[in-house]
Amino acid sequence: MRKIKKKHKAAYAPMDDLVTYRAMPTREVEYIDPFLFLNHHGPQVYKPGNRGLPFGPHPHRGFETLTFILDGDIMHQDTGGGKDVIEAGGVQWMTAGSGLIHAEVSSEKFKKEGGPLEILQLWFNLPAKYKMTAPKYVGLQKDQIPTAKEDDGKVKVNVISGNWGDIKGPIPSLSDIHMTSIELQGGGRLTASIAAERNIFFYVVRGTVKVNGETAEKLTLVEFANEGEKIEVEAQENSYILFGHAQPFNEPVVSHGPFVMNTEQEIQEAFRDYQLGKMGRWEG
Template sequence: MRKIKKLHKAVYAPMDDLVTYRAIPTREVEYIDPFLFLNHHGPQVYKAGNRGLPFGPHPHRGFETLTFILDGDIMHQDTGGGKDIIEAGGVQWMTAGSGLIHAEVSSDKFKQEGGPLEILQLWFNLPAQHKMTSPKYIGLQKDKIPVVELDNGKVRVNVISGSWGEVQAPIQNLSDIHIVSIELQKVGEFVYNIPAERNIFFYVVRGTVKVNGQTAEKLTLVEFDNEGKEVKVEASEDAYILFGHAQPFNEPVVSHGPFVMNTEEEIHQAFRDYQMGKMGSWD
């Protein structure tokens, strides 16, 4: 079995009236190469006539984002031409690359009617050779995501990026990052093998699971060592997890706010380019 290094509890980091827990970075773990950042928004219920999500226009460069909409919705728009509303069960993948400006807000319908909201956003680094690639956006509603059922239907794997066994995901990214979300009924279990040299991302969104014999409750990031291949997960109660793996880049990571590059000078250049309008303009 793959050895577990440590369990990390996400820290409470609210944003205005948005309930938020941050799994990485924290004081205990900066990042798990190339997984840089995870914010878990909600779960909470918005009243009718709310302001919705607070993520108005802002720039990004040098990385990619994957947003999971568990409840509620997100209205996305960016200066690369992406425009979409993704509802519960769907995902959004955005390659910021050389830079763009985007906004992630709630739809007019959600702001008018309110309702439950739970959203997670995961950031992936881009290797130096792809930092300045052209921006790209992909939005997938729930019915466009392949599902693999295991353990007589007690485990449902939503295949989002890369592959799961022989099932190819609808998103094939630049860095061979594999990501799934997994819904487990109580006592549901699965085993998956990942080469020891690849880093694992494992976050418990809801419920409680046993992973390689250790109990991990909701809002827990499981950090693995690079020894062993097998990951065995057993659900102690109904649960939902994010699970992925990737080859580490082993490159310098320099980040400042919305930009993630390899050197301080590249960060300064990103700010200059943004100020000069090279990432687009927002009407």
């Protein structure tokens, strides 16, 4: 059994009228290499005629983002040419790499009609050798994400990157990051074996589960030690979790706002390059 190091409750950190819980970084856990950051927005219901998501144009360099749209939608646009609207059940994976400017806002339809919204954004670090790779964006709707059924259909694993058994995720990861979202019916069980040297990312979005014998309620990040390999999950009620794993990079992490690099000098260069327009010019 993989040993559980600690369980961390996400901190309430609202952004204007957007309900937000920050699972990482918090006072208790800075990051789980190479998983850097998780914001959990919602759940909440927007009224018709709302302003939608507040994430207008902003730059990034040196890492990747994976956004899960559970309810509502996101209209994405970036200076690398990426542009689409992803709806409930879909995901967006953006490799910021050498740098771009992007915006993540609600569609005109959502702002006009309103409705339920719940969105999570996870940041992955990039190793030094890929920090300046060319930016890339992939958006997938729900029906483009392959699923694996476990425990007679009580558990559904949405495979995004890496492999789950024989199922390969549609988004190739530069750093061999395996990432899934998992939907469990009450009583549903799941087992997995993850090599002890790989770091695990495990966050309970909805419901309550028992993982390796310990109870983890919604809004809980479970931090595992690098001891043991087996993961056993049992849903105490209908639940939804984010579950991934990766080899740690063991490199310096220097972050400032929208940039994540290896040295303070590289952060200064990122700000300079952004100001010089090297990450593109916004034409929204």
